[in-house]
Amino acid sequence: MQQWRLIDTGYAGGFRNMAVDEAILLEHAAGNVPPTLRFYAWQPPTVTIGYFQDMKREIDVEACQKAGFHYVRRLTGGRAILHDVELTYSIVAREDNPVVSGTVLESYLKISRGIVAGLAKLGIQAEIASHVKKEKGTAACFDSPSWYEIVFEGRKLVGSAQTRKHGVILQHGSIPLSLDAEKLFSVLKFSNEGLRAKLAEKFKSQACAVNEVLGREVTYSQAVEAFTTGFAQGLGVSLEQQNLTPAEQELAQKLEREKYNTEAWNFKR
Secondary structure, X not given: OEEEEEEEEEEEOHHHHHHHHHHHHHHHHOOOOOOEEEXXXXXXXXXXXXXXXXXXXXXXXXXXXXXXXXXXXXXXXXXXEEEOOEEXXXXXXXXXXXXXXXXXXXXXXXXXXXXXXXXXXXXXXXEEOOXXXXXXXXXXXXXXXXXXXXXXXXXXXXXXXXXXXXXXXXXXXXXXXXXXXXXXXXXXXXXXXXXXXXXXXXXXXXXXXXXXXXOOOOOHHHHHHHHHHHHHHHHOEEXXXXXXOHHHHHHHHXXXXXXXXXXXXXXXX
């Protein structure tokens, strides 16, 4: 059984969270740290957009600023999401690591087993989606499930995104504890308010959150505990609690300052 590192960095802003994910990726690629499962959360709430999205086209930046939200471009693809009351996970491992190896879809499936096991620990019998909805969606990440994402009674419960760099996989995903469609759709751009309201209602029928499914409140720490066990079981690894190394801390600070908290990165096309 492989031994992986478990890191819980808790709450941080959007620029910091994205910088830490990339710092772990780079340090693992250099052979300085083991495969890593990380948990984190967001303060203030943050809108992240996929690597290939256009910030000015998809996001109402003024609305974000007025609400006090951060906004940042991810290293991974996919669509926009508002990270608010949630547990976020990230996994960093080499592409040839058998725990996550294979095509993008194959590695998604392997990682999804850990997510499903974590949800089961909370009392949610979720499923791995085995189809793609072909209908045109919005800029929002959760408006339809895609291959190997996690659904409960047909509604998307977990959204994940992946990139591969330097022979290393980075996959991170949002496990919403509660979901506020109005808050999310207030910071997305639409041609008119009627369309915004219509799509927000549609979104509610296609997405759900942990607390809604369970009918009770799950705290961040309770979610960390459940998904620590779930990922260990689902991935078949042993997890050892550690902290970021000094090199990762330094690299994350540099990436936050010089990349993720810059207009050049966030507003590039």
